[in-house]
Amino acid sequence: MNRTALLLLFAALPVGIVIAPASSGPDDESVFVRALPAGQHESVVYVWTSDADQKDPDFLSVLDADPASPSYGKVIATASTGSPGNEAHHFGYTTNADRIFAGGLFSNRLFIYDVATDPKHPKLVKTVPDLAASTGFSGPHTFYAVPGGVLIAMLGSKEGGAPGALVKLDNDGKFLEAHPAPDYMYDVGIKPELNLIVTSSWAHPHAVKAGNTPMDQVGDEVVAWDWKTGKVLQVEHLDKSPLEVRWLHGPAARGGFINCAFGNSVWHWQVGNDGKLAFHRVIKLADGSLPADMRISYDNKFLYVSLFGGGAVQQYDVADPMQPKLVSTVTIPQAQMMKLTPDSKRLYVSNSLLSNLDGKVPYRVRLVNVGPTGMTLDPKFDVDFEHFPTGQARPHDMLLK
Numbered sequence: 491m492n493r494t495a496l497l498l499l500f501a502a503l504p505v506g507i508v509i510a511p512a513s514s515g516p517d518d519e520s521v522f523v524r525a526l527p528a529g530q531h532e533s534v535v536y537v538w539t540s541d542a543d544q545k546d547p548d549f550l551s552v553l554d555a556d557p558a559s560p561s562y563g564k565v566i567a568t569a570s571t572g573s574p575g576n577e578a579h580h581f582g583y584t585t586n587a588d589r590i591f592a593g594g595l596f597s598n599r600l601f602i603y604d605v606a607t608d609p610k611h612p613k614l615v616k617t618v619p620d621l622a623a624s625t626g627f628s629g630p631h632t633f634y635a636v637p638g639g640v641l642i643a644m645l646g647s648k649e650g651g652a653p654g655a656l657v658k659l660d661n662d663g664k665f666l667e668a669h670p671a672p673d674y675m676y677d678v679g680i681k682p683e684l685n686l687i688v689t690s691s692w693a694h695p696h697a698v699k700a701g702n703t704p705m706d707q708v709g710d711e712v713v714a715w716d717w718k719t720g721k722v723l724q725v726e727h728l729d730k731s732p733l734e735v736r737w738l739h740g741p742a743a744r745g746g747f748i749n750c751a752f753g754n755s756v757w758h759w760q761v762g763n764d765g766k767l768a769f770h771r772v773i774k775l776a777d778g779s780l781p782a783d784m785r786i787s788y789d790n791k792f793l794y795v796s797l798f799g800g801g802a803v804q805q806y807d808v809a810d811p812m813q814p815k816l817v818s819t820v821t822i823p824q825a826q827m828m829k830l831t832p833d834s835k836r837l838y839v840s841n842s843l844l845s846n847l848d849g850k851v852p853y854r855v856r857l858v859n860v861g862p863t864g865m866t867l868d869p870k871f872d873v874d875f876e877h878f879p880t881g882q883a884r885p886h887d888m889l890l891k
Contacts, residue, residue, distance in 0.1 A: 550581075
């Protein structure tokens with residue numbers, strides 16, 4: 491790919507602009523999204539949801555998150571994809587949060603929902619039938635809004651093998667550019683103040699679809715890129731399956747955390763004065779814990795880690811990021827994706843990973859109230875995903891509005 495194409499793909503903000511102060515969230519999907527001010531309580535939680543037996547269409551679920559509402563903690567609406575078997579996995583806002591881009595991990599379909607006209611009743615406005623055909627890559631995973639469109643981390647090539655890529659679509663889902671990765675791809679985190687992108691690894695689409703992927707088909711590399719040019723700056727090898735890229739919040743932050751699912755570990759990185767990322771393993775979990783997701787409080791004091799294998803969510807004090815201290819643990823069977831509110835007081839947790847990896851547990855979305863002294867489950871927010879009109883459903887990624 492030539493330099494002009496790369497500049498189109500990774501068009502950055504002008505030098506000197508400071509964005510993403512620690513008080514403005516939620517920015518776990520993208521530091522460019524302005525969806526919910528820090529002082530505003532969320533009214534709904536969107537959940538990207540798969541039909542469990544894959545016979546009926548997958549859908550976007552809308553949960554009532556207003557504690558004063560009579561339907562608090564209930565599913566108040568769904569918006570169908572119109573097609574089954576997509577593997578509804580990850581989704582994300584556009585920069586102004588008026589649309590949701592939602593991907594079919596296995597089908598390579600893209601579903602674009604309008605969530606501005608009537609936030610409690612999203613409307614499917616466009617379906618891109620095959621991202622592999624339109625972009626040349628398959629396995630849409632992380633959706634990361636950037637100026638002018640949405641970056642999608644694609645797990646692999648059009649044929650389902652290596653390499654993965656970052657592709658950019660405009661806000662209508664039209665393909666703009668693609669940038670192949672050195673090999674694997676999974677998550678994306680951008681730090682414009684440091685002119686850095688960090689991406690992570692899982693496995694290529696054909697291996698993910700097979701289910702229990704052999705370890706020799708699982709990646710271990712974390713890649714640092716130049717945000718303005720798209721040049722690969724650094725490749726580091728950690729434990730197997732480094733997943734969630736979580737930069738610490740705020741323009742002054744120079745580090746972050748990444749969880750290695752099959753290494754049962756959490757690593758911290760710090761950007762040195764030379765621009766290089768130095769990685770250190772800072773948490774070693776019990777074998778089989780399978781850390782799945784992480785969130786960092788917006789004051790950078792606490793790290794939350796979901797343990798898919800361990801059936802729990804853990805809270806760590808990371809005032810010293812090199813020496814996390816366990817503060818609290820709550821039990822949630824098959825804990826998976828999490829979403830932290832901008833005031834860092836509420837943590838939503840889903841419990842479905844993949845159709846071919848989930849165990850036999852009741853599918854739910856729970857709410858954990860969090861504070862400096864620990865975590866407690868909210869007994870009033872325990873959303874049942876077992877009894878939809880189409881039967882059992884599997885909740886994965888979540889967004890707040």
